[in-house]
Structure formats: C-alpha cells, structure tokens
Amino acid sequence: MKKYDCIIIGGGPAGLAASLTLGRARKNVALFDNATNRNRVTQASHGYLTRDGIKPSEFKKIALDELKEYPAISIFNETVLEVKRNPNGNSYVVYSEQREYHTETILLATGIQEEFSLQQIRDYYGKSLFSCPYCDGWEMRDLPLAVIAENESHVLHLTKLVFNWSTDLIVFTNGVEVSVDVQRDLKRKGINIYTEQIKQLHGNDGMLERIELTSGETISREGGFVVPSFYRPNQFAEALSCEIDETGAMISDGAGRTSINGVYVAGEAEKANPSSLLIAAAEGNRVAASINFDLVQNRF
Ligand SMILES: Cc1cc2nc3c(=O)[nH]c(=O)nc-3n(C[C@H](O)[C@H](O)[C@H](O)COP(=O)(O)OP(=O)(O)OC[C@H]3O[C@@H](n4cnc5c(N)ncnc54)[C@H](O)[C@@H]3O)c2cc1C
Known part of the structure; x- marks a missing residue:
C-alpha cells in the first residue's frame, strides 16, 4: 500500500504552492482538486505580482505545468469525500469518489x-x-x-473603501435599516442610500444595468460591490477533531500546524475568511515548510 508523505486537498494557490515546495523538498505528494476554486466565476485575477490580469484557468495551468516537473507530485482531479485519522497511529486515510489513499500528513487547502x-x-x-x-x-x-450591504457595520466599511475607486456610489441595504449617524455620514459625501428591499437585478450576461426596488423604482448602476457570507465547504476540520475558535477560524500555530498532529491548514480555509491569491500562495509555501520540517525532524 502506497503511503504519501502529504495529501493536499485543494489545488488553489495555497495547495498549488504547497505542492511545489513539498515536491521540491523531495516529498511524495498527492494533490486533489475538484475545480471549485472560489475565483472560477471571474475572467481575470489582479494584483498577483508578475500575473496581473491573468485568467484563473491560465494561472492554474501554469502552476500545474510547473508541478509536472517534479515526479514525486501526483495530481488527482477527484473530489475528496471523507478524511479519517488512522486508529493505528499518526496517519490518515483520504477517500475520494474513486478510492482511498493513505498519508502521513494532510494539508487542508x-x-x-x-x-x-x-x-x-x-x-x-x-x-x-x-x-x-x-x-x-x-x-x-x-x-x-x-x-449592496445588508448589515449596518458593513455599510460604512465597504462604502468608504469603494469610494476610493469611484465617488459615484449608491448604497442598497435590501430591507435593513441603518442608523441616523450612518445616513448622515453617507449624505455628507453625496451618497444616496436605499433601505428598501431589492426586487430584481437587471442586466445582460452578468453585466449589471439597473436595480429594481420593491416600490418599482429602478436605479441605473453599471456594477458594484457586495458583502457575501463565507463558509468552509466541508467538515474535514471537524472530522479530524481540529480545534476551531468562536470566529470559525481553525486554531493554528501561525505556520499551518493545527491542533492535531499531522494535520495542517493553508489559505482561506484557515480563517474561513477571504484573502487573495498572493496571500494564499504565500501561506501554502510557508505551511509546506512546516510540513517538511516536521517530517524531516521525525525521520532524522
Ligand atoms: C469573483 C472573485 C474575484 C477574485 N479576484 C481576485 C483577484 O483579482 N486577485 C486576488 O488576489 N484574489 C482574487 N480573488 C480571491 C481568490 O480567488 C482567493 O483569495 C484564493 O483563490 C484563495 O486561495 P485558496 O487556495 O485558499 O482557495 P481556492 O482558490 O478557493 O482553492 C481551493 C481549492 O480546493 C478545491 N477543493 C475544495 N474542496 C475539495 C474537495 N472536497 N476535494 C477536492 N478539491 C477540493 C477546489 O477545487 C479549489 O480549487 C477573487 C475571488 C472571487 C470570488
């Protein structure tokens, strides 16, 4: 039975960077990815030094091509369904749709x-x-x-930020009332706010043109910024008994080691909060060094 040094679940920038670092450190790595990366809905990624404006699919292709240079890295386009700690010791079993895989360490990315x-x-x-x-x-x-912000604390925060790029702003709270103070701050900057519920967004091919309120009033807008809620799309951390704090962040030592020996986390999965491609890749690189160090330390 083949046992990997590390199974990496997730081939976003965090998992890809970790794979590269571990492959270069001569570790047997299995990288699993099911192409549900968060930025798959967009055409261009910005702000990644040397890759500003790149298509997410092209970014991934370049990274995967680089990984193919390292024979110890295996890439599986499979969805991981379950992860388990082996009751016989410090190793893990990863179950995909196809089969099961064994590993000494596991990286949640x-x-x-x-x-x-x-x-x-x-x-x-x-x-x-x-x-x-x-x-x-x-x-x-x-x-x-x-x-579009449906929570008073987000309204001012996001508006102040977006105002940096465009001063032609209208705030929509979709039915949420905001305090007089917030309304006054917005008015001071000439920004209108609609607290009425949004009935319909109108546009073509994903390009916003108008926002229709329940009253029937429509307001022309060419795009904007929104505040989603974010969540981890699986229960792997819970299944492996990793500690999670009250904010939903996985407890780690700051270098990707979770509360469970042999289980590591990198990228946005750690805090269940958004960051960026560059930060996620940097975290993957840093956490891979922790994984490699722990492996070499145990084996030396
Ligand atoms: C619309 C949009 C635009 C963005 N634009 C930018 C931008 O311009 N610049 C920028 O820096 N950032 C941008 N981002 C943010 C960026 O996408 C994230 O910060 C980054 O992708 C986080 O990297 P990650 O590796 O943590 O997670 P992800 O990139 O989301 O990768 C996670 C990977 O895990 C895989 N996975 C998940 N579950 C499983 C499973 N069970 N089995 C197998 N594989 C699994 C997924 O397929 C995915 O590839 C944007 C995000 C969005 C939504």
Whole structure:
C-alpha cells in the first residue's frame, strides 16, 4: 500500500504552492482538486505580482505545468469525500469518489465559498459585482456603482473603501435599516442610500444595468460591490477533531500546524475568511515548510 508523505486537498494557490515546495523538498505528494476554486466565476485575477490580469484557468495551468516537473507530485482531479485519522497511529486515510489513499500528513487547502442572501447576485458575481475592491476596484473605477450591504457595520466599511475607486456610489441595504449617524455620514459625501428591499437585478450576461426596488423604482448602476457570507465547504476540520475558535477560524500555530498532529491548514480555509491569491500562495509555501520540517525532524 502506497503511503504519501502529504495529501493536499485543494489545488488553489495555497495547495498549488504547497505542492511545489513539498515536491521540491523531495516529498511524495498527492494533490486533489475538484475545480471549485472560489475565483472560477471571474475572467481575470489582479494584483498577483508578475500575473496581473491573468485568467484563473491560465494561472492554474501554469502552476500545474510547473508541478509536472517534479515526479514525486501526483495530481488527482477527484473530489475528496471523507478524511479519517488512522486508529493505528499518526496517519490518515483520504477517500475520494474513486478510492482511498493513505498519508502521513494532510494539508487542508480547500478554501471557502460564498453565500448571498440575495440569490440573484450570483448571476453578476465575478463579472460586474465583486466582493474585493483590491481585486477589482481598479477595473470599476469612476463607474456608477452600487454598494449592496445588508448589515449596518458593513455599510460604512465597504462604502468608504469603494469610494476610493469611484465617488459615484449608491448604497442598497435590501430591507435593513441603518442608523441616523450612518445616513448622515453617507449624505455628507453625496451618497444616496436605499433601505428598501431589492426586487430584481437587471442586466445582460452578468453585466449589471439597473436595480429594481420593491416600490418599482429602478436605479441605473453599471456594477458594484457586495458583502457575501463565507463558509468552509466541508467538515474535514471537524472530522479530524481540529480545534476551531468562536470566529470559525481553525486554531493554528501561525505556520499551518493545527491542533492535531499531522494535520495542517493553508489559505482561506484557515480563517474561513477571504484573502487573495498572493496571500494564499504565500501561506501554502510557508505551511509546506512546516510540513517538511516536521517530517524531516521525525525521520532524522
Ligand atoms: C469573483 C472573485 C474575484 C477574485 N479576484 C481576485 C483577484 O483579482 N486577485 C486576488 O488576489 N484574489 C482574487 N480573488 C480571491 C481568490 O480567488 C482567493 O483569495 C484564493 O483563490 C484563495 O486561495 P485558496 O487556495 O485558499 O482557495 P481556492 O482558490 O478557493 O482553492 C481551493 C481549492 O480546493 C478545491 N477543493 C475544495 N474542496 C475539495 C474537495 N472536497 N476535494 C477536492 N478539491 C477540493 C477546489 O477545487 C479549489 O480549487 C477573487 C475571488 C472571487 C470570488
């Protein structure tokens, strides 16, 4: 029975960077990916040094081509369904749709996913509605934008940020009332706010054109920014008994070691919060060094 040094679940920037570092450290790695990376809905990724504006699919292709140079890295386009700690010791079993795989260590790099209370946002997300101004603010600069935020604390935070790229803003809370103070701060900057529920988003091919309120009033907007909720799309951390704090973040030592020996986490999966391609890749690189160090230490 083949036993890998590390099974990496997730081939986003975190898992890909970790694979590269471990492959170069002569470790037998199995990388699993099922192509549900969070940025699959968008056409261009920004802000990754040397790759600004690259298509997510091209980014992944370049990374996978680089991994193919290292014979100890096996790549499986399979969904991992279950992970278990082997009762006989410090090793793990990973079950995909196809079969089971054995490993000494496991890296959770499965990222996060978004949820929207207003389902129609999905149709525009990644094309004209975005959640990260640092990723897409430049492309949306000076356009007439909507800020859709359904929570008072998000309203001012996101509006202040997006105002950096466009001052032509209208805030929509989709039925949530906000305090007089927030309304006054927005008014001071000439920003209108609609607290009425949104009835319908109108546009073509993901490009927003108008927002219709329940009163029937429609407001023209060419795009905007939204605040999704984020969640880990699996229960692997729980199944492996990894400690999770009250914010939903996995407890780690800051270098990817979770509370369970042999189980590591990298990328957005760790805090269940959004970050960026560059940060996720850097974390994958750093956590791979922890994994390698622990393996060499145990074997020396
Ligand atoms: C619309 C949009 C635009 C964005 N634009 C930018 C941008 O311009 N610049 C930027 O820096 N960032 C951008 N981001 C954010 C960026 O996508 C994330 O920060 C980054 O992808 C996080 O990397 P990760 O490796 O943690 O997770 P992900 O990239 O999400 O990768 C996780 C991987 O795990 C795999 N996986 C999950 N579960 C399983 C399973 N059970 N079995 C097998 N595989 C599994 C998935 O297939 C996926 O490939 C954007 C995000 C979105 C949604």
